[in-house]
Amino acid sequence: MNTPAIEITGLSKRYGPTAPPAVDDVSLSVEPGCVFGFLGPNGAGKTTTIKIAAGLLSPTAGRVALNGCDVATRRSAAMAQFGAVLEGSRNVYWNLSAWQNLIYFGRLKGMPKAAAASRASDLLTELDLWERRDEKVGGFSRGMQQKVAIAAALIADPSIVLLDEPTLGLDVEATRTVKKWIATLSADQGKTILLTTHQLDVVEELCDRVAVIRKGKVVTDLPTGELLAGFRRRDVYDVHIEGDPALPELPEGFTVAHGEETTTISGQVADPLEIYRLLDRLREHRVVLRSLAQVQPGLEDVFLSLVEEARHG
């Protein structure tokens, strides 16, 4: 059996003896080549987990191993296994050019100068930054700065890449470029990627596996398809009606959204007959029906539902 690329065992972190746990007994195992999505609301413990994995934060309990190298006890070896782009951080030097940044971080990762230069050339060419390699990064757009940050994380060609909100603040085009690149890193280069993001479409599109964390605890950890399929077994319906009429009593859990000309009633039913009974009641109230649609839940629905379930215990 392969050594997991990222193995997190019983990880806990408290920022003070009386503080609530930021991460509470988290265990995860990420197989090599997997794109692993790590989701959760703000303050759930995602960034804390990534910082511990990156050796920037010591855990209160538990351990993280990268390609079998324990971050605490074999720090030097563990640091060579990954590159990281951290959220809310510049990640690269704005006073230096893209080229100077890449060479600097390559040298820090232990690369000989010639190897760093060769790799930097490849990365900057792939990212369409070659022509601007000698310009200071501070003058780049946010999207280009993020490209340089990702390139710097990849300079030593690590097998693991930790990406904390890599598309945050990027415009549509830059987001598309970063997404495409993440897909390439995994599919063509076999890299293991631990990705946190609030953009669930990014996770749905890229991730092989998803874990949802809330209040420091992992509430689910499943392959993306399996997670979505589990939710798709439940029938979710949208009923669109004209105007904003008085409505009969709705089944439990149904919500009403008012639009300009229409109203949408949405909800989940265990038995399809329930939807027919709802339609009958609407007709009795002389509500004009426009359309009825069975909806496939997206990852956003699943995520919100899981977080809601965890909140209610």
Next chain:
Amino acid sequence: MAELAVSVRPLGVLAAEVRKGLLTQLAHPLGHVVGLVVGMGMYLGLQFVMGQGALRADLLPPTLVGICAYWFLQYSAMVMVADLVEEKRGGTFAQSQMSPAPAWLLMSGRLLTAAMFGLVIAIAAAAVPATIAGITVEWRSSVIVPAVLLVLDSLAFTFVLAAVALRTPMVGALQSLLTALILLLNGAFLPLALYPDWLAAVARLLPTTLGIEAVGQALFGGLSLAELWSTGALPWLAAHTAVLAVGGGLLFAHNHRRAVRDGRLGQY
């Protein structure tokens, strides 16, 4: 998946840190030039006032050693502290810590950058007033050891400030306060011999003072290394340097451990 081989190249890491540090500092050279010109002008102006309208030949050479030492300390501390605070705030410090190289090696690179920058500035700061005032100093080989210790003493002080910078961004205020005190008392404006005894004793506790005295005794008093040792100038300087270096190392290790525990490597 096989783990990557780890081979930290200490010289490569040091070279990368030095290059990055120098490039970062030279990105905005005008501030350094203006600071240097103002400082040199202030030094010559004060010497002119203290010489009652003339640059006194007996005061200038010893105070020139003092101002040279001050510039070295001031600039090396500024480069180290300003870079560290800025990088901690920006997040690049945390990014640099994700290196297989140990933290002490990365900090040594930063210290080396600070030393190089400080040395260039100190030489320029001393050479210009020396040329203007027509000062010539006879070279003596016995000055090498105290001069090296003076440099190490200043760098040890810089390292103490760097250790504090890991903990608080207010280190800038502490740095300004201490370097101003050092400038006033280390002999840059007045030789220590002119101070009352109690003030001279206080001044000798500050970085650079003992070094300036030892260098002055070698350079202008013609003392050999053995004589510098027997007068106590060299042992006291060596002890001062060692205490600052060990203290700085311990404080750095403590604050680094604490920053990793509290998740504050990339923020304050």
